[in-house]
Structures are given as structure tokens and as C-alpha cells.
Amino acid sequence: MASLQTQIASLFDSSEPEVFDLVTRVLEIEKEFLHLKTPHGVMEKIEEALNMVAQASIKNEARS
Amino acid sequence: MRIERVDLFNFRQYFGNQRLKFSRHDEQNVTIIHGVNGAGKTSLFLALNWCLYGEGVDNIGQIISKEAVSRAQRAEIVETKVDVTFHHGGKRYTASRKLVGQKQQNGKILEAKTTAEFVLMRTPPSGVMERVDNPIGTMNTILPANVRTYFFFDGEKIDNFARPEQAAEVEKAIYQVLDLETLTRAMRHLETAAQDLRGQLKQISTGELQKLVEEDELSRTRDTQLHERRDSLKREHSEIQRHLDEINKRLRDFESVQELQKLYDQYTQDIEFAQQGLEKTIRAIRDNVSTGYVRFASQSIDAALAILEEKRQRGEIPSNIREQFIQDLLARQICICGRPFIEHDDSFNHLMHLLETATPTSLEDDIMDTSGRLRGLLDTGNKQHAELNTRMAEQVDWQNRITSLTAQRDDVHRQMKGTNEDEIRGLTRQREEFADDLSANLVEQGRVEADLESLRTRIKELERQIEQAKKSDKRARLLSRKVELAQKAADKIDDVRGTFAIKKRMEIEQETRRIFHLLAWKGEHFQDVRLTDDYQLEVIDRYGLPARPELSAGERQVLSLSFITAMAMVAQREAPLIMDTPFGRLSSAHREAITFNLPILAPQLVLFVTDEELRDKALENLKPRIGTEYRLRFDAGTSCTTIEEMN
Numbered sequence: 001m002a003s004l005q006t007q008i009a010s011l012f013d014s015s016e017p018e019v020f021d022l023v024t025r026v027l028e029i030e031k032e033f034l035h036l037k038t039p040h041g042v043m044e045k046i047e048e049a050l051n052m053v054a055q056a057s058i059k060n061e062a063r064s
Numbered sequence: 065m066r067i068e069r070v071d072l073f074n075f076r077q078y079f080g081n082q083r084l085k086f087s088r089h090d091e092q093n094v095t096i097i098h099g100v101n102g103a104g105k106t107s108l109f110l111a112l113n114w115c116l117y118g119e120g121v122d123n124i125g126q127i128i129s130k131e132a133v134s135r136a137q138r139a140e141i142v143e144t145k146v147d148v149t150f151h152h153g154g155k156r157y158t159a160s161r162k163l164v165g166q167k168q169q170n171g172k173i174l175e176a177k178t179t180a181e182f183v184l185m186r187t188p189p190s191g192v193m194e195r196v197d198n199p200i201g202t203m204n205t206i207l208p209a210n211v212r213t214y215f216f217f218d219g220e221k222i223d224n225f226a227r228p229e230q231a232a233e234v235e236k237a238i239y240q241v242l243d244l245e246t247l248t249r250a251m252r253h254l255e256t257a258a259q260d261l262r263g264q265l266k267q268i269s270t271g272e273l274q275k276l277v278e279e280d281e282l283s284r285t286r287d288t289q290l291h292e293r294r295d296s297l298k299r300e301h302s303e304i305q306r307h308l309d310e311i312n313k314r315l316r317d318f319e320s321v322q323e324l325q326k327l328y329d330q331y332t333q334d335i336e337f338a339q340q341g342l343e344k345t346i347r348a349i350r351d352n353v354s355t356g357y358v359r360f361a362s363q364s365i366d367a368a369l370a371i372l373e374e375k376r377q378r379g380e381i382p383s384n385i386r387e388q389f390i391q392d393l394l395a396r397q398i399c400i401c402g403r404p405f406i407e408h409d410d411s412f413n414h415l416m417h418l419l420e421t422a423t424p425t426s427l428e429d430d431i432m433d434t435s436g437r438l439r440g441l442l443d444t445g446n447k448q449h450a451e452l453n454t455r456m457a458e459q460v461d462w463q464n465r466i467t468s469l470t471a472q473r474d475d476v477h478r479q480m481k482g483t484n485e486d487e488i489r490g491l492t493r494q495r496e497e498f499a500d501d502l503s504a505n506l507v508e509q510g511r512v513e514a515d516l517e518s519l520r521t522r523i524k525e526l527e528r529q530i531e532q533a534k535k536s537d538k539r540a541r542l543l544s545r546k547v548e549l550a551q552k553a554a555d556k557i558d559d560v561r562g563t564f565a566i567k568k569r570m571e572i573e574q575e576t577r578r579i580f581h582l583l584a585w586k587g588e589h590f591q592d593v594r595l596t597d598d599y600q601l602e603v604i605d606r607y608g609l610p611a612r613p614e615l616s617a618g619e620r621q622v623l624s625l626s627f628i629t630a631m632a633m634v635a636q637r638e639a640p641l642i643m644d645t646p647f648g649r650l651s652s653a654h655r656e657a658i659t660f661n662l663p664i665l666a667p668q669l670v671l672f673v674t675d676e677e678l679r680d681k682a683l684e685n686l687k688p689r690i691g692t693e694y695r696l697r698f699d700a701g702t703s704c705t706t707i708e709e710m711n
Binding site: 003004005007008011012015016018019022023026027029030031032033034035039042043046047050051053054055057058 | 198200201204205208209210242243245246247249250253254256257261541542545546549550552553556557560563564635636637
């Protein structure tokens with residue numbers, strides 16, 4: 001059987017590529033902060049990830 | 065994660081260096097640590113939790129070996145340290161945590177650092193050992209702190225999951241062990257991000273750019289129209305002027321008005337000259353006003369100079385004695401009265417004191433320079449003011465001159481108009497009409513110029529606003545995409561999380577049922593184990609009725625153990641099962657079932673036991689699976705425990 005991480009990642013396979021990319025990035029960030037009860041700085045990191053994925057998405061749209 | 069060894073240094077009753085190796089063998093995967101009550105089993109358990117997660121210890125006094133402290137000299141540095149070496153994902157890790165303190169006069173230890181230093185080293189399969197940059201984060205990805213409580217536990221206290229009021233605990237455990245907690249947090253944070261971004265988007269998107277572009281287009285069309293109108297007026301002006309020149313030329317040919325026409329021409333020439341003079345003066349006034357802002361600061365400059373002067377008079381700046389002067393005296397070692405002095409005598413010390421209070425030469429120069437510049441500015445302002453007054457008077461002169469010359473020329477014109485000759489009268493009438501047209505033309509040209517000027521200013525402003533709006537529009541587009549993505553991702557996680565949780569709950573239910581039937585001795589009596597929608601862990605008896613209220617403490621412990629093992633299996637977390645006093649409350653039938661089955665279910669099993677809880681058949685069951693075995697030997701003479709490996 002595939003590992004739990006692979007199983008969770010595969011749940012998002014059918015998502016749009018941008019959503020998949022964002023979910024993967026955000027889950028990585030959350031894992032980093034999971035041990036903290038009040039995860040200071042997590043929102044800033046999510047905002048960065050969101051910015052990166054959204055900008056790439058707009059660029060891709062302009063190219064196509 | 066499989067633990068290789070634990071190294072202790074001056075940790076509680078473990079004085080000096082002591083090591084405990086854990087079996088990592090696939091078949092003989094059991095490590096037994098025997099110890100009587102108080103020998104130090106719980107301390108070992110604490111050492112593991114403290115080293116890997118920094119938990120359970122508030123200060124050095126709680127954990128440092130009392131023997132080490134008693135042997136240390138006053139002010140001597142003493143430390144306690146635990147290293148845990150383990151393997152995970154093909155890599156070997158060593159986690160180290162230590163606390164350092166200094167022995168005080170009263171014999172107690174004062175901690176040198178407020179936080180215990182935690183270091184995690186990693187060695188790849190064929191690589192060099194390296195220090196992990198984010199040790200806490202890495203440790204938490206290997207086995208999160210909130211998850212390890214389901215793997216490292218006190219056997220006598222794990223019956224919680226089997227209690228009716230603990231459904232929330234069961235749900236929490238499943239969410240943590242199966243990483244659903246990560247999904248929950250991700251969903252919540254993405255929703256918060258989407259909400260914040262929506263607020264930002266609302267603030268900047270007003271369709272402003274569209275409105276500005278439309279106004280810009282209209283303004284540019286109007287600008288073109290006004291330019292055309294100005295050109296047309298200029299052409300018209302030339303045409304009128306040509307007619308006037310023609311009329312004046314014809315009038316010069318009439319002998320009867322020749323002198324008057326000459327006079328008329330002279331006045332016209334003088335009026336033109338005066339108009340040029342007036343224009344020049346107006347330009348000079350404009351220049352003076354646009355560059356002569358200094359005079360508006362004259363009051364402030366006066367005030368600044370007054371403050372500097374006041375301070376100077378009070379002796380605050382510059383000081384009475386200049387720094388350079390004192391330094392010269394010190395260098396020559398001769399007083400101003402001619403008396404020599406030597407180092408450190410009264411005169412020398414007095415000069416040194418003066419030197420400390422003297423204003424540095426550079427500051428003094430800066431103040432002089434500032435005063436000079438301020439005075440310069442004041443002079444410039446005064447000159448500009450005088451120049452403006454002169455120009456204003458000049459403007460009035462030119463205007464009066466034009467008025468007077470125009471009146472005189474009009475008088476000449478009237479005289480010519482009053483002549484008896486019809487042709488002259490006709491020409492002067494025409495000249496009058498053309499002159500009116502010329503005047504109207506100039507007024508119209510002036511109006512068009514003013515409109516063009518204000519339109520040019522507006523177009524420039526529009527260009528600036530459009531640039532700004534374009535930036536906002538670009539930002540709005542990005543924000544809008546971010547909102548869309550954050551919401552889609554949050555919705556997707558929510559959707560997936562629900563389905564995944566149901567699927568995994570069912571898998572855990574199935575595994576718990578299987579394991580419980582292996583571990584519980586009354587297998588036939590308990591027909592089923594269920595994990596309900598609301599996370600109640602339920603046992604069904606042979607009559608199809610809920611049997612949990614009737615479960616003994618030992619049976620509840622077995623049910624909880626089944627649930628924990630099932631979770632670990634479903635989550636596929638390779639983590640050791642470390643149990644402190646696992647069989648204390650269990651009857652021999654349960655002990656035998658557990659010792660027979662648990663080594664098969666867990667990848668690595670570590671048991672801290674008393675001899676009483678592990679004997680007879682239970683011990684026999686475990687024997688073929690034991691990889692390493694230790695005895696904790698407590699010496700009442702030294703109050704220290706020694707770890708002894710058993711053969």
C-alpha cells in the first residue's frame with residue numbers, strides 16, 4: 001500500500017494543476033508549523049505560496 | 065523511525081555515561097528493560113521524551129544527577145545530556161539535548177542557559193554526517209510531538225480511548241496520527257487568506273481605470289480640436305492684418321490725410337513696441353514669482369539667525385575656548401602666562417578638563433557656515449523682493465503707455481474718419497471694422513490658449529492617474545486570482561478531508577476489531593468492535609449489545625492498545641511502540657495474548673517492565689522475539705542506577 005503522504009497527495013490528483021500546486025505547497029508549510037500551538041508566521045508563508053502560484057497562473061494564461 | 069540507542073550523561077540517577085541499545089532486528093524486534101519500582105524506568109522514558117521533544121523538564125535541577133552535583137566543586141560547571149540515535153527513511157539521525165549549570169555556594173545548580181540546546185545530526189546512507197538546520201521541524205516531520213504520545217506511553221494509563229466520554233480524544237488521535245490535522249489547518253488557513261484577500265480586492269477595484277481612459281480619450285480629442293481652432297484663428301489674424309495693412313497703405317496715398325496716416329502709423333508702431341515691453345515685463349514677473357520662493361522663508365531664516373545669535377551671546381556656541389587652542393598649549397606645555405607645566409600637574413589637569421568641554425573645531429565651523437548660508441539666503445530673498453517691486457511698477461507703466469497711445473491713435477483715426485472724401489471715410493470705416501475683428505480674434509486666441517493650457521495640465525494628471533490605476537488593476541487581477549485559488553484549494557481540502565477521514569475511520573475500525581480479537585482473551589464473547597460516526601469506540605457482545613460499560617480496566621487497556629496499534633498500521637507510521645509498565649493491570653491471559661501478538665504488530669517494541677508483570681508464559685512468548693535485554697540495577701549506597709545488559 002502507498003504511504004500515507006502519497007495517499008493524501010493522490011486525493012488531489014484530479015484538481016486543476018494550480019490548485020494541486022498550491023495544496024502541495026500549503027501542506028508542506030503546515031507540516032513545518034504543526035508542532036506549534038500558535039503557528040506565528042504560517043499565514044505569511046501561505047501568502048508567499050499563494051502569490052507564487054497565482055503569478056505563475058496569470059503568466060501561463062497570458063502565454064496560451 | 066527505529067531507535068538504535070540512547071546515551072545518558074548525568075541524567076537523574078544515571079551518573080556518568082550510560083548506554084542502552086535497542087534492537088532494530090525485524091524478527092527479534094523486542095527490547096526489554098527490567099527494573100523494580102524506583103529503579104529508573106520512568107526516568108528512561110522521560111529521557112527519551114525530553115531529548116526528542118524537549119518535554120517534561122522545566123529546569124536542570126529536575127534532571128541532573130545528584131551524584132554529579134555532589135561531586136562537583138563550588139562554581140564548577142556541570143551538565144546533563146541525552147543522545148538518541150535512530151534511523152528513519154534510510155538515514156541515521158542523532159538527536160542531542162543538554163542542559164548546563166554551575167554549582168552554587170548553597171550546593172544548588174544554577175542553569176547557564178534558559179533553553180536546552182537541541183541538536184539533530186543526520187547521516188545519509190553513504191554520506192557524511194551533517195547538522196540539520198531546522199531540528200524541531202525535522203523531528204516533527206519524522207514523528208510529530210502530538211503524535212508520539214500514541215507511541216510512547218504509560219501502559220497503565222492508556223485505557224482512555226475506551227471510555228465513553230473520550231470520543232473527542234479518539235477523533236483527535238485519528239486526525240493527528242493520520243495527518244488529517246495538517247489538512248484541517250491548511251483548509252482553515254487558506255479560508256482565512258481568501259477572506260483577507262477579498263477585503264483587499266474590494267478596496268482597490270472600482271472600475272476607475274475605465275473611467276480615466278474614457279476621459280483621457282475625450283480630452284485628447286478636445287486638445288486636437290483646440291489646436292485646429294488656434295491655427296485657424298492665427299490664419300484669420302494674418303488675413304485681418306493683411307487687410308489692415310492694405311487699408312493703411314491706400315490711406316497713405318491720399319494727400320489730404322497723409323500726415324494723419326503717418327501719425328497713425330507711428331502710434332501703431334509705438335503701441336506694438338509698448339506691447340512687446342509689457343510682455344517682456346510680465347515674463348520677468350512670472351520668473352521672479354516661480355523662483356523667488358526664498359523670500360517666503362525670510363521670517364524663518366530671521367528666527368533661525370536670532371536663535372544662533374542668542375546662543376552665541378550666551379557662550380553656548382562657539383565655546384569660549386577653542387579645541388585647537390587648548391591642544392596647542394598642551395603640545396607646547398607652556399601656559400598663556402608663559403609658565404611651563406608638566407604632565408599631570410594642576411595646570412595640565414585643568415587644560416585637560418577644558419579640552420573635554422571645548423566645542424570641536426568642526427562643529428564650530430559648521431555653525432559659522434550655517435549662519436553664513438542663512439544670511440546669503442536672506443540677501444537673495446531681499447533682492448528678489450526688490451526686483452519684483454520694480455517689475456510691477458514697470459508693468460503699470462507699460463499698461464498706462466499703451467492706453468495713452470491707443471487713445472491718441474483713436475483720436476487720429478476719428479479725425480481721418482471725419483474727412484469729406486467718401487473713399488477715405490469708407491476706408492477708415494473698414495479699418496475700424498477690421499480692427500474690431502482683430503481685437504475679437506486676439507481675445508478668442510487668448511481663450512483658446514487658456515483652454516489648451518488647462519487641458520494639457522489635465523491630460524498630464526490623467527496620464528499619472530492612469531498609470532496608477534493600471535498598477536492597481538494589475539494588482540486587482542493578481543488578488544482576484546489569489547482569492548480564487550485559495551478558495552478552490554480550501555474547498556478541495558474540505559471535500560477530500562471528509563472522504564478521507566471516513567475511509568480511514570473504517571480502516572481503523574477494521575484493524576482495531578482484528579487486533580482486539582487477537583489480544584482479548586474473551587474473543588468469542590466480544591463479537592464486534594465498532595468505531596462509530598461520532599468516534600465512539602464500541603465493543604459489541606454476543607447478544608449484539610454494547611458491552612463497553614462492562615469492560616474491566618484490563619479489557620479497556622487492551623481495547624485502547626488495539627486502537628493505537630490499528631492507527632499506527634493504517635497510518636503506516638514506522639514508529640517504535642514504547643510502553644512503560646504495560647502489563648501491570650492485566651491478567652495472565654491478556655499478558656500472554658499481548659506478548660504473543662504485539663511483536664508481530666509493531667516494527668519495534670520496547671517494554672519497561674517489573675519482573676512481576678513479565679514472567680511465566682508471557683516471558684516465554686517474548687523470548688524468541690527479544691533482541692536486547694537490560695536490567696536497571698539501583699545501588700542504595702550511591703542512589704545511582706547502572707544499566708546492565710543481560711545475556
